[in-house]
Amino acid sequence: MAAVIAFILFGIGILGLVLRRDLVIKLLALxxxxxxxxxxxxxxxxxxxxxxxxxxxxxxxxxxxxxPHALVLSAIVVNFAILALALVFVMILVxxxxxxDSTRIEQEMVRETDEEEKPCS
Amino acid sequence: MRKDRIRIIAAIGIVxxxxxxxxxxxLGSAPDPSxxxxxxARDLEETGASNRVAGVYLNYRLFDTLLEVLVFSVxxxxxxxxLQQSEGMELPDLSESEVVRTAVIFLTxxxxxLCAFFAILGHISPGGGFAGGVIAASGLLYxxxxxxxxxxxxxxxxxxxxxxxxxxLLALLAFVLLPxxxxxxxxxxxxxKGTPGQLLSGGSILVYNILIALxxxxxxxxxxxxxxxxxxxx
Amino acid sequence: xxxxxxxxxxxxxxxxTITFSKARKPLTILSHLLDALLLSQLVLLxxxxxxxxxxxxxxxxxxxxxxxxxxxxxxxxxxxxxxSVAVTSYTWQDGLRPYFFLLLNLLIGASYAxxxxxxxxxxxxxxxxxxxxxxxxxxxxxxxxxxxxxxHYMILSSLGMSIFLLGIGVVYAHCGTLDLSLLEALVRESAxxxxxxxxxxxxxxxxxxxxxxxxxxxxxxxxHARAMPAVSALLSGLVIKMGVVELFRxxxxxxxxxxxxxxxxxxxxxxxxYALNSYDIKRLLAFSTLSQIGYILIxxxxxxxxxRLGALSYEVAHGLFKALLFLTVGEAAKCAGGSHISVxxxxxxxxxxxxxxxxxxxxxxxxxxxxxxGFDAKAILEDGLSSVPLxxxxxxxxxxTVMSFAKLAPVLFAxxxxxxxxxxxxxxxxxxxxxxxxxxxxLLLVPPNVNLHAMTFAHxxxxxxxxxxxxxxxxxIRRRRFALPMxxxxxETSPLIILLGFFLVYALIALGR
Numbered sequence: 001m002a003a004v005i006a007f008i009l010f011g012i013g014i015l016g017l018v019l020r021r022d023l024v025i026k027l028l029a030l031x032x033x034x035x036x037x038x039x040x041x042x043x044x045x046x047x048x049x050x051x052x053x054x055x056x057x058x059x060x061x062x063x064x065x066x067x068p069h070a071l072v073l074s075a076i077v078v079n080f081a082i083l084a085l086a087l088v089f090v091m092i093l094v095x096x097x098x099x100x101d102s103t104r105i106e107q108e109m110v111r112e113t114d115e116e117e118k119p120c121s
Numbered sequence: 122m123r124k125d126r127i128r129i130i131a132a133i134g135i136v137x138x139x140x141x142x143x144x145x146x147x148l149g150s151a152p153d154p155s156x157x158x159x160x161x162a163r164d165l166e167e168t169g170a171s172n173r174v175a176g177v178y179l180n181y182r183l184f185d186t187l188l189e190v191l192v193f194s195v196x197x198x199x200x201x202x203x204l205q206q207s208e209g210m211e212l213p214d215l216s217e218s219e220v221v222r223t224a225v226i227f228l229t230x231x232x233x234x235l236c237a238f239f240a241i242l243g244h245i246s247p248g249g250g251f252a253g254g255v256i257a258a259s260g261l262l263y264x265x266x267x268x269x270x271x272x273x274x275x276x277x278x279x280x281x282x283x284x285x286x287x288x289x290l291l292a293l294l295a296f297v298l299l300p301x302x303x304x305x306x307x308x309x310x311x312x313x314k315g316t317p318g319q320l321l322s323g324g325s326i327l328v329y330n331i332l333i334a335l336x337x338x339x340x341x342x343x344x345x346x347x348x349x350x351x352x353x354x355x
Numbered sequence: 356x357x358x359x360x361x362x363x364x365x366x367x368x369x370x371x372t373i374t375f376s377k378a379r380k381p382l383t384i385l386s387h388l389l390d391a392l393l394l395s396q397l398v399l400l401x402x403x404x405x406x407x408x409x410x411x412x413x414x415x416x417x418x419x420x421x422x423x424x425x426x427x428x429x430x431x432x433x434x435x436x437x438x439s440v441a442v443t444s445y446t447w448q449d450g451l452r453p454y455f456f457l458l459l460n461l462l463i464g465a466s467y468a469x470x471x472x473x474x475x476x477x478x479x480x481x482x483x484x485x486x487x488x489x490x491x492x493x494x495x496x497x498x499x500x501x502x503x504x505x506x507h508y509m510i511l512s513s514l515g516m517s518i519f520l521l522g523i524g525v526v527y528a529h530c531g532t533l534d535l536s537l538l539e540a541l542v543r544e545s546a547x548x549x550x551x552x553x554x555x556x557x558x559x560x561x562x563x564x565x566x567x568x569x570x571x572x573x574x575x576x577x578x579h580a581r582a583m584p585a586v587s588a589l590l591s592g593l594v595i596k597m598g599v600v601e602l603f604r605x606x607x608x609x610x611x612x613x614x615x616x617x618x619x620x621x622x623x624x625x626x627x628x629y630a631l632n633s634y635d636i637k638r639l640l641a642f643s644t645l646s647q648i649g650y651i652l653i654x655x656x657x658x659x660x661x662x663r664l665g666a667l668s669y670e671v672a673h674g675l676f677k678a679l680l681f682l683t684v685g686e687a688a689k690c691a692g693g694s695h696i697s698v699x700x701x702x703x704x705x706x707x708x709x710x711x712x713x714x715x716x717x718x719x720x721x722x723x724x725x726x727x728x729g730f731d732a733k734a735i736l737e738d739g740l741s742s743v744p745l746x747x748x749x750x751x752x753x754x755x756t757v758m759s760f761a762k763l764a765p766v767l768f769a770x771x772x773x774x775x776x777x778x779x780x781x782x783x784x785x786x787x788x789x790x791x792x793x794x795x796x797x798l799l800l801v802p803p804n805v806n807l808h809a810m811t812f813a814h815x816x817x818x819x820x821x822x823x824x825x826x827x828x829x830x831x832i833r834r835r836r837f838a839l840p841m842x843x844x845x846x847e848t849s850p851l852i853i854l855l856g857f858f859l860v861y862a863l864i865a866l867g868r
Binding site: 003004007008010011012014015018019044045052053054055056057063065066067069070073074076077078080081082084085087088089091092094095 | 128129132133136137139140143144147148152157158159160161165171172173174176177178182185186188189192193195196199200203204245246247249251316317318344348351353354
Binding site for chain 1: 476480483487490491494497499500502503505506509510513514517520521523524527528845846847848850851854
C-alpha cells in the first residue's frame with residue numbers, strides 16, 4: 001500500500017518537474033521525487049506486526065528489517081546535498097537573469113553571444 | 122496553445138503509465154517480507170548495539186556511511202564556495218522583540234541538549250549523529266535570528282569553523298581507516314562491546330556518532346548561515 | 356587490502372590538499388606515486404590468476420560491502436589513474452584553487468572505489484558522489500551557460516539515481532541482499548519472474564542516465580561542451596565510464612543483454628548523426644562521446660568473451676583519445692579565440708604546433724587508423740561480434756565518426772607561429788604515447804592470440820576503406836546542413852524522454868525471453 005503511494009508521489013513529482021516553469025518549483029518537485037523513493041525503501045522493510053528495530057537482550061518481538069532504514073539515512077543526506085547545491089545554482093542564475101522562469105532564462109541565454117558571457121558575480 | 126496542451130496531456134499520460142506499470146508489476150510479484158532476515162538473524166552481541174539500524178550503518182556498512190559523510194562535506198564546501206563570493210545581507214532586525222529573545226533562552230539549550238542526547242545514545246535508541254547535528258544547527262539559527270548574524274560571527278568565527286570541520290573530517294577518516302583496512306582487530310573497537318543497552322556498549326559506534334554529530338553540526342550551520350545571509354534577490 | 360587503501364588514501368589526500376593548501380602540488384605528486392604502487396600490486400595479483408577480493412571491515416559475507424580487483428574493475432582503475440595524471444599536469448600552471456584539487460582527488464577516489472565495489476548501494480553512493488563533484492567542476496568558472504548546464508545535469512542525474520534506487524528497493528524486497536556475487540545465484544534461480552524484469556529495467560534506466568546513452572543522457576552535450584577543457588576531458592574520459600562499468604557489473608547478474616545492444620545501437624547512430632550536424636567543436640566532441648559509448652555497450656551486450664575484451668579495450672582507448680581531444684581543442688580554442696570550426700580554421704596559425712600534433716594523433720586514433728588505439732580496440736570488438744547486422748552497424752558508426760571529424764582537417768594542416776607551454780606538452784605526450792603504443796600495451800589486458808588476430812589484413816583493409824568512404828561522403832555533403840530535433844535537450848522534455856526510455860528497456864527485457 002505504501003509502495004503504491006510512493007509511486008504515485010513519484011509520478012506527481014515528475015509532473016511538477018516537467019510542467020512547471022519556475023525553477024524553485026522544479027526543485028521542490030525533485031525533492032518530492034526523492035522523498036517518494038525514500039518512502040518506497042522504508043516500505044520494503046515492513047512486515048506484518050513489526051516494531052522499530054531496537055532490540056534489548058532477551059527481546060523476542062517481531063522487528064522491521066534494519067537495512068532499508070540504513071539505506072534511507074544515506075539517501076536522505078545525499079538528497080539534502082543535491083537540493084542545497086541545486087538551490088545555490090538556481091540562486092546564482094536568478095540573480096543574473098532577474099527571473100525564475102526557466103523558459104525565459106533559456107531565451108536570454110540564446111540571445112547572449114559567447115563574447116558577452118562573463119562569469120556571474 | 123495547442124502544442125502546450127498536447128505536452129501536458131502527453132506528460133500526464135506517460136507518468137500515469139509509469140506509475141501504473143511499476144505499481145502493478147511490484148505488487149503482482151508478491152514480495153515476501155520475511156525473506157530478508159539476514160541482518161536480524163545475527164546476534165545482538167556481534168555489534169553490541171541495541172539499535173539495530175546503527176549496527177548496520179556504523180558497523181557492517183561503515184564504508185557507505187563514510188561516502189555519505191564525504192557527500193555531505195562536498196555539499197557544504199560547494200555552498201560555501203559559491204556563496205562567499207556574493208554580498209551577504211543581514212537578517213531582519215529582531216533585537217527589539219522580547220518574545221524572540223526569551224524564547225531563544227529555552228529553545229537553543231533544548232536543541233543542543235537533544236543533539237547531545239541523539240549522538241551519545243545513538244546506539245541504544247533511535248537518533249544518531251545526523252539528526253542530532255541538524256537539530257543543533259537549527260538551535261544556533263534561533264540565536265542568530267534573535268541576536269543578529271554579526272553577533273554570531275563574533276563568537277563562531279567562520280574561518281575557525283572551516284578549520285574545525287577539516288580537523289573533524291580527518292579524525293573521522295583516521296578512526297575508520299583501521300577497522301576498514303584490517304578488519305576485526307582488538308584495536309578497531311574504540312569502546313568496549315559491552316552488553317547491549319548500556320551506555321558503554323556498541324564498540325566504536327559511540328565515537329562515530331559523536332564525530333558525525335559534530336561534523337554535521339558545523340556543516341549544517343555553515344549551510345544555514347550561508348543561506349540566511351544570501352537570500353537571493355530577483 | 357590495497358583495494359580499500361586506494362580510495363581511502365585518495366580521500367585522505369583530498370582533505371589534506373585543502374588543509375595544507377600550500378603543499379598541494381607535492382601532495383598530488385605523492386598521491387599519484389602511491390596509487391601507481393598500489394595499482395601495480397593489484398595488477399600483478401590479477402595476472403598471476405588470484406585477483407584480490409576483500410570485504411570491508413571484515414564483516415560476514417552478505418552483510419558487509421565486498422570489493423574485488425578483477426579485470427573489468429582494474430582496467431577502469433588504471434584508466435582513472437592515467438587520466439588523473441594527464442589532467443593534473445595539464446592544469447599544473449593554471450593557478451587553480453585548492454578547492455579544484457580537492458574535487459579532482461575526490462572524483463578519482465570515487466572512481467577507484469566504484470571499479471572495485473560489488474554492492475549495489477555502494478555503487479549508488481559513489482555515482483552520487485561523482486555526480487556532485489562533476490556538477491561543481493562544470494560550474495567552476497561561474498559562467499551562466501555552465502551553471503545552466505550543471506543544473507540540468509544535476510536534475511536529470513538525481514532523477515536517474517532515484518529510479519536506480521527504486522530498482523535497488525525491488526531487488527532487496529525479493530532477495531534480501533545487495534551483494535552482486537550473491538545476487539547472481541539468487542536471480543538465476545528466479546529467472547523469468549516479473550520482478551526480475553522490473554528491477555532490471557529500473558536499474559538499467561537509472562544507470563543509463565549517467566552512462567551516456569542517447570535517450571537518457573540528454574544533459575551531456577551541454578555539460579561536456581561548456582565546461583573547462585580539463586573538466587570536459589575528465590567527464591568524457593572517466594565519469595561517463597563509471598555508469599558503463601556499473602552497467603557491465605549488473606549485466607553479469609541481470610538479463611539485460613538485449614537492451615544493452617539496442618541502446619548501444621541507438622546511441623551510436625544518433626550520436627554520430629548529431630555530431631555530423633555540429634560545427635562547434637566542443638559540441639561535436641560531446642556528441643561523439645555519446646556515439647562511442649555505443650561501441651562499448653554493444654561489446655558488453657554481445658556477451659562473448661572476445662567482445663567483452665574489445666569493449667574494455669575501447670573503454671580505455673576512448674578515454675585516452677577523447678581526453679586528449681578535449682585538452683588540445685581547449686587550448687586551440689583559447690588561442691584562436693573561439694570554438695566554432697570557422698573561427699578555428701581562420702585563426703589556425705595561432706594554434707601551437709605541439710597542440711596541433713597532439714590533436715592529429717587523437718583524431719587519427721578516433722577514426723581508427725591502424726595500428727593506433729581506436730583501430731586496435733575496434734578490431735577486437737568486431738572479432739567478438741557474431742551477427743552480421745551488428746557488424747554492419749558498427750561499420751556505419753565508424754564511417755559516421757570519420758565524416759564528423761573530417762571537418763577538422765583544415766585546422767590540422769596549417770602552419771603555426773607559436774609554442775605550447777611546457778606543462779601541456781607533458782600531458783599531451785602522456786596521452787598520445789598511450790594512443791600510439793596501445794597495441795603493445797594492450798597485451799597486459801588481452802591475451803596474445805586475440806590481440807594478434809586483430810591485426811589481420813582484413814581488419815586493416817576494412818579500417819582504410821572506412822576512412823576513405825567517410826572522407827568521400829564528407830566532401831559530398833560538406834555544404835549541406837540538415838535539421839535535427841534539438842527540442843529534446845531542453846530541461847522540460849528530458850525527464851519525459853527518460854521515462855519513455857524506461858518503457859523501451861522494460862519492453863526489451865520482458866519480450867526478450
